[in-house]
Amino acid sequence: MKKKLEIDSHSIVEARERIDAFVHWTPLMRSSAINKLAGCELIFKCENFQKVGAFKARGAANAVLKLQPSQREKGVATHSSGNHAAALARAASAAGIPAYIVMPATAPEIKKRAVREYGGLIFECEPNLQAREEGLRSVVSTYGAVFIPPYDHWDVIEGQATCAYEIVESGLSLDVLMTPVGGGGLLSGTALATHFFSPETKVIGAEPEGADDAQKSFLAGKRIPLQQANSIADGLLTSLGEINFAIISRYVTDILTVSDDEIIAAMKLIYERMKLVVEPSCAVPLAVVLRNKSRFQGQQVGIILSGGNVDLARLPFR
Template structure:
């Protein structure tokens, strides 16, 4: 099975390389001292569209290029996947219509429009998002690129962690946030292929902890009324991603919004880079569990940097 995953991940990486940045790994002596561990930050906030989502969207959409039966691309997303689909569709020569919830951050709505996509606003519920996409598919014949429950999206996200293991060896723990689980599933598959001794740590806000609750109970529990500043992590874990995560994650930690905001502020102050709240969740987990990670070598994925600078939570 790992050979199949390796072939798919390497094909995805080759396919998307002209359309993405190979993002750097940053470290900070002061953060290392604060954490009592060695931390390597994979800076997907420097990725095209400002988030890792460009990898998965590009991998899925580029494979549809040349299919004359497809009239365009659609998806639903509160922000980063919407931007990624809009730009990847533009690069592949497709029209894009994106369903976004009415409470999506204005900075992300503006960015999606900037990449040439049409936006259909809907009520901020999963049902409304899915209904909006179904309408576009039936009326216009567009292809749906799911934000996370899509194997080609998962393999695209896996390339992020492949790059980490190509740059660094002997990593004890890889930490990534869990929303729909596409990044986490891809991270796990890359780890099984390229660094099988590395343990995987899932990171979630306490206000959107369906993966943690599912991991604890052994059942696939859906998100209900999520409430967190980490707007990129509001969705339930997808059906494809759920068994991959449950079978391979070593542990899932949760952190409060206060801890997320503190970690976000530390990242701004000490790494001197812009990240969004979801990106700060892994660092918040490390700082809240110093004894667990003491002396270890950690890789943390900074998932994105699309934040409204006029509304930073620590101002």
């Protein structure tokens, strides 16, 4: 790997201590009914119970708390319409500093409300990447705020790594640990924590077929940005970040894909059998296990349930 690793085992332990007052140590859950279906022993790490309803609370808190005092007072900024926006707004609010969030004017009202509830200041822009980046530059130059990107950032990755660290700390020794992959923040953090604390565990990324740039990049050995994305897993429609790719290409065993129908079926199982509300992205790893039963047979497989922020009026169940 060309990039020098800016994270080590000590820094992950320190990150977990740093964010302790800001995030939950989330519980593990099991389902004998789903184990029976899958033919292996599944352990689910419930980040849908995390603050702001997603693992993103970890990375945002870690990045905000690692700012220098001189940076901190001017606040933080990002462009996002998803969980990272809410997570950054909340982390900033808890640290007593402003958060400037550039969001497309077309973002769902519920996402805007979440950011506002956590005290974030919303700057609306046109719904395209160029407008978002311009909006961000403007906010950063006007207020001197520090840009905290959603995944392509060492402190964010270090924060996400605390989730797998908690799993290892619970005393499990997994054969496999699986997370969904979009920008790669959670997968790269998980891969590093697992490399340091449980090197015998294989880390696998789970991706929708309709947004499979991570698998393509992983197989090609270079980043292949997403040309077009089409999947119900709306949290995973972004291209792999640069740092994330560097970590993933070195420390991840495989990236496997599934169809939207398989994602919906896995999501329904989690609702029906585990009584958990999860977003579609969150169900992708279970869909991968169910599609590749022989590969995981009899193994102990950890799955990070990444988040539970879903539009309840539009659940895909029939």
